[in-house]
Amino acid sequence: MTTAVIDNSFFKEFKVLASLAWPLLIAQVTQTLMGVSDTIMAGRYNSVDMAAVAIGFGMSLPVLIFMQGITLGLSPIISRYDGAKNTADVANAVQQMLYISLGMSVFVLLLLLAIPGAVGAIDMTPELAQKTGDYLFYVLLSAPAFGIYQTLRNYCEGLSITVPTMMIMATGLLVNIPVNYIFINGLFGMPEMGGAGCGLATMLVFYTMALATFAYTFYATKLKKYKLYERFLPISKPDINYMLRLGLPIAFTLLFEVALFAVVAVMLAPLGALTVAAHQIALNVSSLIFMLPLSIGLALAIRIGFLIGEGRHNHTKKAYWAAMLLAVSMVVFTASTILLFNDQIASIYSGEKAVITAAASLLILAALFQFSDAIQVVSANALRGYKDTKAMLIISFISYWLVGFPVGVMLGLTDMLVPRMAAAGFWIGFITGLSVAAVLLFMRVKVIQKRIIDDSLVRT
Known part of the structure; x- marks a missing residue:
């Protein structure tokens, strides 16, 4: 970053991004905390149910994240309309995305028929397989509500309206925790479901959030001018x-990263519930921390779209650097915290000493990979704001699956380079893949910035 970039307008961008990002952060954190609370509460029930939730969550997350990725293509479209003061085309964009979301939901519901076969293909005990299948069934049943919620959320966020969806998501978490407890332990006449109760609670919360977001977008005065309904x-x-041309690359980009973690969870299953539980604790913590740079990245995508809609193409560079500075600064703090308190953090999730010890060692690696993760997610969302998503897809595939995953397999499951490291080897693979992605995505952003600024100068 050159000194020319750092001026009053840079600090103004810093402030604008922070104001956009904090509601997105709370919304993302609360969404992740649903998974965290599921893991913690199932772990307090017993380690088998915790492992079932971990595996079921790992299997359902790629499906839901793919749906979410498609809808993320909506916010840069809406933000450009907002920057250009174009209200006429907003309703059509949102409704077309709703059609896409509902179409995807039908396909996900058909996947319910494949659950027994998918779970049965994994090498685990019958008890663990049954609990995993039950959890997975309820989560996938929430697909229609999840699709509607994500579409309407991106509609609001594309217009830089971030507080209402934050409040709805936070309310969802507050509902999820007591409902989890009721279904896990069988209170108030409900059957004692263990980990499967977490899945049922998640389903009910998603339908509640979809209804609440619909109500907000229907009645909010500030949204009346868009005539959505x-x-x-x-x-x-x-x-x-x-x-789809815009959203599919985003979805596959997210899928490549999330599927990497999901596949690793499945590959670790034969090593026992303790290994899976330790990996899931480290993954939950890193996913929670990841919400910080992710929220900044999401705000950046909205801001870049808005600035391009206004015709201020050159100003997007300042927004990018402001976002990068904000994200890396946060990661310095969070990574240091994890390194200092890894044992205490692990003990929040489990009372079993062996699980705490294994998880604490993985948390050290989880702290290290946050730096690369922050750089890659900010750069990826900058590309989303520029509507340059195909390159992001290619870079992600190469980084995660052609670099990170092979390194993880070699270190985690074989003795090819060093004695088998189990989960720790896969986490080193994560760090390697994310580091490659960070470098390549950063380079791509610089190319697109030059191209879009040069094009804007030609048009003027």
Whole structure:
């Protein structure tokens, strides 16, 4: 970053991004805390149910994250309309994305039929397989609500309206915890479901959040001018194709990263519930911390779209550097905290000494990979704001699956380079893959910034 970039407008961007990011942060943290609370509460019930939730969560997350990724293509479209003061096309964009989300939901519901076969293909005990399948069934049943919620959320966030969805998500977490407890332990006449109760609670919370977000977008005065529900527009194949061209690369990018963690959880299952539980604790903590740079990245995508809609293409560079500085500064603090208190953090999740010891060692690696993760997620979201998503997809595939995953397999499951490291070897693979992604995505952002600024100068 050159000194020319650091001026009053840079610090103004810093302030704008922070104001956009903090509600997104709370919303993302509370969404992640649902998974964290599921893991903690199932772990307090017993380690088998904790492992079932870990594996079931790992299997369902790629499906839900793919749906979320598609809808993330909506916010840069809406933010450009907002920057250009174009209210007429917003309703069509949102409704076309709703059609896409509901179509994906139908496919996910059909996956319910494949749960027994998918769970049965994993090498684990019958008890663990049954509990995993039950948890997975309820979570996948929430797909329609999840799709509607994510679409309407991106509609609001694309307009820089971030507080309402934050409040809805926070309320969802507050509901999730007591409902979890009721279904896990069988209170108030409910059957004692153990880890499967976490899945049922998640389903109920998603439907509640979808209904609440619909109510907000229907009644909010500031959204009336967009006439979202004034009439239902027909399905537009060109618009849907355009959104899919933008959203699919985002979805696959997220999927490549999330699926990497999910596959590792499955590959660790034969090593026993203790190994899976330790890995899940480290993954839960790192996922929670990841929400900090992710929220900044999401705010950056919105801000870049808005600035381009206004025609201020050159200013997007300052927004990018402000976001990068903010994200890396936060990671310095969070990584240091994990390194200092890894044992205490692990003990929050489990009372079993062996699990705490194993998880604490993985948390050290989880702290280290946050730096690369912050750089790559800010850069990836900058590309999303620029609507340059295909390169992001290619970079992610190469980094996660052609670099990170092979390194993890070699170190974790073989003696090819060093004695088998189990979960720790996979975490070193994560660090390697994310570091490669960080470098390549950063380089791509610089290329796109030059291209879009040069193009804007030509047009003027």
